Structures are given as C-alpha cells and as structure tokens.
Amino acid sequence: MIRRLAIKEEIKKAADAAEEASNSRAFEIAARSGFAVSGILHVLIGLIALQLAFGNSGEADVSGAIAQLASQPFGPLLLWVCFAACAALALWQLTNAIFGHRRQTNPKLTKRLSEAGQGIVFAGLALTIMSFAVGQAKNSRESTSDGTATLMQAPFGVVLLVAVGAGIMIAGVVFAVRGFTRSFKKDLVLSSRQGFRTFQIVVGTVGYIAKGIALLLVGLLVVIATVSARPEQSTGLDGSLKALKEQPYGPYLLVAVAVGLIAYGLFLMVKAKTMRA
Structure with missing residues (x-):
C-alpha cells in the first residue's frame, strides 16, 4: 500500500x-x-x-x-x-x-x-x-505507394487501408466545414485592427476549405487504389494534385487549390502568433 x-x-x-x-x-x-x-x-x-x-x-x-x-x-x-x-x-x-x-x-x-x-x-x-x-x-510518392502495397498484403490490410482512406476523407470534410463555418476563429485572438482581423478570417476560410479538398483527394486515391488493387495509384498529395490537373478544367481547379494551400500556410503563420493560449 x-x-x-x-x-x-x-x-x-x-x-x-x-x-x-x-x-x-x-x-x-x-x-x-x-x-x-x-x-x-x-x-x-x-x-x-x-x-x-x-x-x-x-x-x-x-x-x-x-x-x-x-x-x-x-x-x-x-x-x-x-x-x-x-x-x-x-x-x-x-x-x-x-x-x-x-x-x-x-x-x-x-x-x-x-x-x-x-x-x-x-x-x-x-x-x-x-x-x-x-x-x-525518400520520395514520398514512392513511399506512399510502397506502404500501400505492403499493407494490402497484410491480414486485414485492405480493410485497414479503406479505413485510413475514409479517415483522411472525413478529416477533409472536417477541415472544409471549419472553413465554411469559420469555427477556426475560436482558436485565435482576433486582432482589434479591422484590416488584419479581415486577413485572419479570409486566409483561414480559404485555407481550411482548400486543405479539406486536398485531404479529400488524398483519401479518395487511397480508397480507389485499395479497392482496385492498384497500390501505385496511392500517390499522396502530389499524385492527387497531378490527378486533379488531368480532369476537365483541371488546371483552373489546381490553381484554386494551390492558392488555397498558400492561404492556409499564411493562416498557420498567423496562428503561430495569435493562437489562443
């Protein structure tokens, strides 16, 4: 005792x-x-x-x-x-x-x-x-594909990979919702200066939505690669963005996501200084 x-x-x-x-x-x-x-x-x-x-x-x-x-x-x-x-x-x-x-x-x-x-x-x-x-x-694209291929050979690996892909897609939805609802504002000390306050909100809104879209694409590729038994299609963020470019109006969509990722980066820099303790 x-x-x-x-x-x-x-x-x-x-x-x-x-x-x-x-x-x-x-x-x-x-x-x-x-x-x-x-x-x-x-x-x-x-x-x-x-x-x-x-x-x-x-x-x-x-x-x-x-x-x-x-x-x-x-x-x-x-x-x-x-x-x-x-x-x-x-x-x-x-x-x-x-x-x-x-x-x-x-x-x-x-x-x-x-x-x-x-x-x-x-x-x-x-x-x-x-x-x-x-x-x-190591090349992250090759590492992702190799990791997917290894897991697919493991017991319950396919189930696990589908769960991982679904989890990444859910995270993407959460990011996008936080952007649309602007719920990220509760994590920040918003500036009393109107100009900088607007900047905080704009980069947060655009950034969270773009980050959500990027995660959705990554998760979707993981699920598709697993279900189709083609691990080489699981190529992470780089492969997801390059696949987006190949879609109708792909270059324009890619520009929009790219600008959003830049906005999210700016938001994180702002968060480093103004995050609520």
Whole structure:
C-alpha cells in the first residue's frame, strides 16, 4: 500500500513537472514556431502546385517543400531549426493532451484527442524534416505507394487501408466545414485592427476549405487504389494534385487549390502568433 502511494506520488510529481515545462514561455514560443514552419511548407506546396498548373514540373507535397528549403543558403541549418520547432510543437501538443487538463473538472475528450492527433502529425513532420537533414530522405510518392502495397498484403490490410482512406476523407470534410463555418476563429485572438482581423478570417476560410479538398483527394486515391488493387495509384498529395490537373478544367481547379494551400500556410503563420493560449 505504501509503495503504491509512493508510486502515485512520483507520477504526480512527473506530471506536475511536465505541465510546468509545457507552460514555460520559452517552450511555448518554440512550439508556436512549429505552426510557422508548417505554414511555410504549405506556402511552398501551393507555389509548386501553381507551377504544375502552368505546365512545369515539381513535387507538390511535404517532401517537395522540404527539398526546396534544403536547397536554400544555409539549408542544412534551416532544416535543423525547422526540425526543432516541429519537435517542440509535437511535444507541447502531446503534453497538453496528457497532462494539460488535469485540473479541469470535466475536460473534453475531443480536445484531448485533437491535441494528441496534432502532436502525432507534427512528430511525423519533424521526423520527415530530420530525414532530409541527415541525407536519408525518400520520395514520398514512392513511399506512399510502397506502404500501400505492403499493407494490402497484410491480414486485414485492405480493410485497414479503406479505413485510413475514409479517415483522411472525413478529416477533409472536417477541415472544409471549419472553413465554411469559420469555427477556426475560436482558436485565435482576433486582432482589434479591422484590416488584419479581415486577413485572419479570409486566409483561414480559404485555407481550411482548400486543405479539406486536398485531404479529400488524398483519401479518395487511397480508397480507389485499395479497392482496385492498384497500390501505385496511392500517390499522396502530389499524385492527387497531378490527378486533379488531368480532369476537365483541371488546371483552373489546381490553381484554386494551390492558392488555397498558400492561404492556409499564411493562416498557420498567423496562428503561430495569435493562437489562443
């Protein structure tokens, strides 16, 4: 009994230390900069997508955007800074999900799950950036196809892949709904200056809708590739945008999505500064 109480006390001390660290101003600033890094990557993806719409080549996904950063002066140093920011944001989100609501009488499960999900996403982004920094980056389009093919051979792999594709499509719907309803505003401290306040709302609205469309396309390709047993069709965001271009009025649609992704990137940069604590 005494040993059990001692263990519980040690766990409480560890939780208090983790919560105190996550609430430190320096750590919060480092974590918020992770949103800015994600914003820069989305802007780069949007610019690459614009190039695709006008007939140029490029890889319009996270790997393509990171490669663009790596090619800049002091690229390796820039990548390590971006890695640190995304890793800090991942840790911040996961810490908040686990310890951040202990003093609330009835913390919302959806908020905890959202923070945990964002933590996992940014942890994955940090690892992707690190793979470029250490020179072990892989083509994300080929990796997605290979991963799909591997899962299709596993027990219940087809069911899992369809579930993953459906989950990505649902996430796309959620993003689009947040854009149309402007519910993202509750996450921000809206500026008292009318011009900047309008900018916050416009880039958020356009960005969330475009991000939702992009996720819908990615999820749809995963489902189609799985159902048709053609894993090479599961090509991630880059393949989805290139497939969009091949549709009727495709270049115009691609330009619209590209502009929206740029807007979402700008929104994330604004969020880094004005996110509600």
